[in-house]
């Protein structure tokens with residue numbers, strides 16, 4: 001059985017973007033009320049007294065948009081300084097990153113994944129649902145700031161949407177040639193916006209790799225990470241190319257992670273809502289952390305059964321929580 005040691009922690013369900021594939025305009029979401037959010041202290045108690053003792057030592061901070069979380073730098077510092085933390089990372093849209101990058105780095109964050117779906121400001125704004133001033137430039141500054149501060153590896157996440165940004169694959173891949181940036185292409189999952197997904201809203205990683213191989217060639221490679229990406233590189237490039245292929249390949253048999261929502265629900269699988277535990281309510285009602293460890297251990301034993309199995313039968317799930325609420 002796989003070691004499950006990677007916890008993705010959603011710090012907040014709110015976001016300053018409305019990406020078409022994640023939380024499209026017009027969709028009403030029930031945001032978590034402030035008093036229902038895990039406080040920093042509660043989150044740290046759960047990490048120290050529940051998750052670390054049962055074997056988690058790699059943590060990713062996500063959202064919604066994690067940089068909207070008040071006192072996020074303090075939280076980074078507290079998790080980074082735990083002696084058991086072997087890996088701490090963040091997934092962000094980068095919009096608020098430029099002025100925060102140095103503080104996050106100083107607090108102990110050393111690697112970061114930034115979403116960047118297009119190099120074209122108009123396409124980018126269309127994808128992120130912006131209705132005012134273009135936001136591309138500010139995200140680009142955030143990426144540059146992360147680079148100058150020294151985040152390494154610095155990864156750029158691209159959700160590939162047919163007819164929207166799939167014509168930019170080669171331009172995005174080319175970023176890795178001169179810069180030590182790691183671009184990852186993610187197959188669009190039918191969670192968040194099933195209408196945009198349509199009959200077949202994703203482009204297979206195999207097709208993308210073929211395009212890139214035809215242009216430059218492609219060899220297998222590696223980069224530090226805890227996720228499901230298959231990593232390649234253009235021969236001679238400084239950075240790598242990752243492919244996250246949850247629609248065309250199944251990587252559930254090597255699944256090493258669980259997810260904690262901003263309101264304290266522990267979820268064993270992104271694409272299956274079975275088995276979730278409400279750790280916040282248990283903690284607030286006085287359940288001991290020893291008992292919570294037992295509940296999480298039980299869920300760990302159940303996880304192989306819960307891991308998503310609908311892919312083979314083509315099942316598209318209906319989910320009560322979307323990607324922004326789960327954390328990707």
Ligand SMILES: Nc1nc2c(ncn2[C@@H]2O[C@H](COP(=O)(O)OP(=O)(O)OP(=O)(O)O)[C@@H](O)[C@H]2O)c(=O)[nH]1
Nearest residue numbers: 091113157186224225226227228229244246270328
């Ligand atoms: N189906 C599925 N998709 C996942 C899973 N983990 C990550 N992904 C997809 O990959 C996207 C990017 O993940 P990131 O937040 O960058 O994290 P990661 O790939 O684990 O990061 P690294 O540790 O740097 O490898 C997510 O938003 C999902 O679309 C998973 O367990 N199941």
Ligand SMILES: C[S@@+](CC[C@H](N)C(=O)[O-])C[C@H]1O[C@@H](n2cnc3c(N)ncnc32)[C@H](O)[C@@H]1O
Nearest residue numbers: 022063064065091092093115157188189323328
């Ligand atoms: C939910 S976001 C949260 C963190 C941050 N707001 C960001 O966008 O990086 C995490 C990741 O989920 C990805 N994502 C969101 N909806 C998706 C979908 N339907 N299919 C595949 N990936 C998705 C995003 O591209 C992003 O890389």
Ligand code: SF4
Nearest residue numbers: 015017019022064093
């Ligand atoms: S993908 Fe990230 S930035 Fe885009 S709407 Fe979802 S949470 Fe916000």
Ligand code: SF4
Nearest residue numbers: 252255269270307308
């Ligand atoms: S779909 Fe579920 S089991 Fe499969 S890799 Fe993702 S989280 Fe793990």
